Amino acid sequence: MKKKSFWQPKIWQRITKKLWLPAIVLSCVFFLVGIYWVFEKTPNDYQQGFVFKIFYIHVPAAWFSLGLYAMVAGLSAIYLIFKAPVSFILARSCAWTGLLLTIICLITGALWGKPMWGTYWVWDARLTSMALLGFLYIGYLLTGSAFNRLEMGWKMSSFIALFGSINLPVIKWSVEWWQTLHQPATLSKFSVPSIHNSMLLGLSFMIVAFFLYTIALISLLYQVQRFQCMNGMKGKKSYGI
Amino acid sequence: MNIPTQRQRYSIYKLSLFLGLVGTGVGLILWSMKDTIVFFYTPEKLILKEKKDLEKSIRLGGIVKEGTFNKLDAQSMKFHITDGIADIPVTYSGVLPALFREGQGVVVFGKYSINKGFQATEVLAKHDEKYMPPGAIEILNKKGCWQSEVRIKSSNKKRGGRL
Numbered sequence: 001m002k003k004k005s006f007w008q009p010k011i012w013q014r015i016t017k018k019l020w021l022p023a024i025v026l027s028c029v030f031f032l033v034g035i036y037w038v039f040e041k042t043p044n045d046y047q048q049g050f051v052f053k054i055f056y057i058h059v060p061a062a063w064f065s066l067g068l069y070a071m072v073a074g075l076s077a078i079y080l081i082f083k084a085p086v087s088f089i090l091a092r093s094c095a096w097t098g099l100l101l102t103i104i105c106l107i108t109g110a111l112w113g114k115p116m117w118g119t120y121w122v123w124d125a126r127l128t129s130m131a132l133l134g135f136l137y138i139g140y141l142l143t144g145s146a147f148n149r150l151e152m153g154w155k156m157s158s159f160i161a162l163f164g165s166i167n168l169p170v171i172k173w174s175v176e177w178w179q180t181l182h183q184p185a186t187l188s189k190f191s192v193p194s195i196h197n198s199m200l201l202g203l204s205f206m207i208v209a210f211f212l213y214t215i216a217l218i219s220l221l222y223q224v225q226r227f228q229c230m231n232g233m234k235g236k237k238s239y240g241i
Numbered sequence: 242m243n244i245p246t247q248r249q250r251y252s253i254y255k256l257s258l259f260l261g262l263v264g265t266g267v268g269l270i271l272w273s274m275k276d277t278i279v280f281f282y283t284p285e286k287l288i289l290k291e292k293k294d295l296e297k298s299i300r301l302g303g304i305v306k307e308g309t310f311n312k313l314d315a316q317s318m319k320f321h322i323t324d325g326i327a328d329i330p331v332t333y334s335g336v337l338p339a340l341f342r343e344g345q346g347v348v349v350f351g352k353y354s355i356n357k358g359f360q361a362t363e364v365l366a367k368h369d370e371k372y373m374p375p376g377a378i379e380i381l382n383k384k385g386c387w388q389s390e391v392r393i394k395s396s397n398k399k400r401g402g403r404l
Contacts, residue, residue: 177275
């Protein structure tokens with residue numbers, strides 16, 4: 001039975017309740033140090049100057065919005081296979097967080113695009129697929145609560161999440177497959193980063209800050225989502241919620 | 242995790258089939274649309290286009306060729322866009338983005354005809370994925386950090402082909 005305990009939402013309630021406060025405090029610390037480092041210790045870019053510093057918000061937000069969608073899709077698959085409500089509640093918490101990060105990514109991208117490219121928005125493959133990611137998050141979240149029979153909504157939205165995961169490789173490689181206005185990736189796993197070393201430390205601070213912020217937000221959202229699902233399930237079959 | 246039951250195993254197969262089929266479908270759609278998904282055409286692709294395809298406004302992208310930028314009057318200007326294979330003359334009147342200069346990647350929107358060249362109504366600047374402090378290239382070259390130098394050179398080559 002010990003192994004089984006992670007399927008119980010109560011366990012996650014206990015974990016998230018302990019997790020959110022330290023995560024958000026640490027996130028703030030890293031964010032402040034990161035912002036200080038980015039604005040005081042990081043040189044401007046040789047051609048973009050000061051505007052380049054939007055990079056430090058834009059890139060972590062983009063990464064985690066993609067990563068969280070992968071989490072949502074994975075958890076949805078687990079939900080569809082094992083019918084464990086806990087994975088649905090976790091997926092929904094991830095989806096809210098991911099939607100927020102997608103919006104941050106799109107807004108900072110627009111603010112970066114106007115001074116550098118000369119436009120807030122174009123319909124190139126990268127920007128369009130990223131907007132689609134936002135709509136997938138919205139669609140997932142809406143379907144999840146659109147049905148009278150709760151399990152029906154959970155099932156449908158999990159299918160949508162799985163279906164949308166096809167968009168992830170499209171976003172990742174859109175800049176390689178098609179001609180886009182957006183530049184290719186600066187940091188990729190298999191090559192030396194195309195960013196000067198003096199600009200990397202600020203990025204790592206910001207990535208840690210975003211990671212901790214994500215953890216904190218998921219933890220808080222988990223408690224809200226669990227409460228909602230618990231209320232919805234009142235008087236019905238016990239799901240161990 | 243427990244060993245999946247018969248029903249769970251069955252749903253794993255179902256979901257993988259679902260994802261595989263839908264993924265293949267989307268892949269095929271994207272593949273068949275690969276010419277329309279591109280945000281801009283390179284000069285090489287543009288000169289190969291037939292006349293009837295050139296009636297609509299399109300986007301052309303490439304590098305502003307060194308030494309070709311000319312101001313015609315206060316507003317209008319002329320320059321060549323190249324991808325290292327073909328050159329296309331562009332005329333434009335309006336405001337240029339801050340990053341615009343010779344040797345920079347740009348994407349222009351407008352109409353192309355063989356006689357008049359490309360008449361742009363919008364110019365967008367493209368920038369690459371490399372970020373460094375001002376003067377970093379010179380310092381790196383002086384120090385003999387060949388790695389970075391090679392990276393810049395090879396990316397320029399790549400640029401000629403791809404941008």
